[in-house]
Amino acid sequence: MALRHAVLAALLDGEASGYELGKRFDRGVGELWNARPQQVYAELNTLERSGLIRGREVPQQGRPTKRVFVPTEAGYAELARFAADSARPAAHRDDLLVKVYAADAVDAASLIAQLRERAAQSRSRAAMLDKVLERLRDGAEETEFLGGSSRVGPYLACMRGRMFEQDTLHWCLRAIEVLEARG
Amino acid sequence: MALRHAVLAALLDGEASGYELGKRFDRGVGELWNARPQQVYAELNTLERSGLIRGREVPQQGRPTKRVFVPTEAGYAELARFAADSARPAAHRDDLLVKVYAADAVDAASLIAQLRERAAQSRSRAAMLDKVLERLRDGAEETEFLGGSSRVGPYLACMRGRMFEQDTLHWCLRAIEVLEARG
């Protein structure tokens, strides 16, 4: 009960291959649940064997054949069941935060460099998520879109990701400022 | 390389027993890295066997004897090494976010109930972190404290946690609003 449901939820947006999902889980939907491609492929196979998704081969022009998947009825039912029972608490796991916690006992220069790198990542992820949100809104105003659309789930989830990246950016900048002021 | 360094970093604040860390990792420092008590105990034993921390028994009045740990020189060195090499990307893993992503395909009432619960949790965690921050500042102004103190690491890390909880709260309230407006 883990990546499994994230994959199932991602497939609500339409059929996708392991490769496509692998990229999404490293990027856009990485806000949702991050995973290595290998694990995504493994989960797809497990889900298919359990009858929760169904795959079909799609030959492509100029590329290897891929296998794309859609949830089955059982898959939708499983997702509904999952959504209804109690959620595990969110997992916060970030090496950088641990390093900052130990800031007073470790090399500041390297820490600052890593905070700068993270700040840059957060800035670009925030920008990417802005584009994703814009594409989802498809011209409409946010309030209007959220009132009327039938696909608010991905929008709300991306909003959360966007907020998170914005926050991370602010925090990194503040931490850099503090650490630099100490010499 | 995981909970290991979070435990090591947590021990910078002074000696602690597995039980004490277990509580911290479920609550205050849970922002830093969450873990079950069993895993914390296991890590403490591994760290001790590796010579990165040293434990001693502390008999207590009216309670079972506990074992408290402090980092050794090797432990400090390991933490420095860890802080210097490249961080893994942060892990985002939250069942509730997956459920919201699937909002359009699952029962809204249960989702709203779970969002309310999470909102309440975030509100109380934010309040708790405010107290922790206040205690760390110990009367000083934030700017003053961050400029002068020798223990900014935990402060910066708790700040991040505080921001995260605040954000989570806002997001939950917004998501509830949107989902309720759809009936």
Add this chain to the structure above:
DNA sequence: ACTTATTACTCAAGAACTTGAGTATTCATA
């Protein structure tokens, strides 16, 4: 013709984490 990059996916070993059950001590409360 050769290398490199991208797409597309698999296998296997091991590390990290969760779950569930259990031990033992002391204090409070009924």
Add this chain to the structure above:
DNA sequence: TATGAATACTCAAGTTCTTGAGTAATAAGT
């Protein structure tokens, strides 16, 4: 004086995730 709650910790089994090394097909540059 039994019962429950909190402290303090262990063991074992299982799941989940990471790491590293592959295979194979096509395209694009050198």
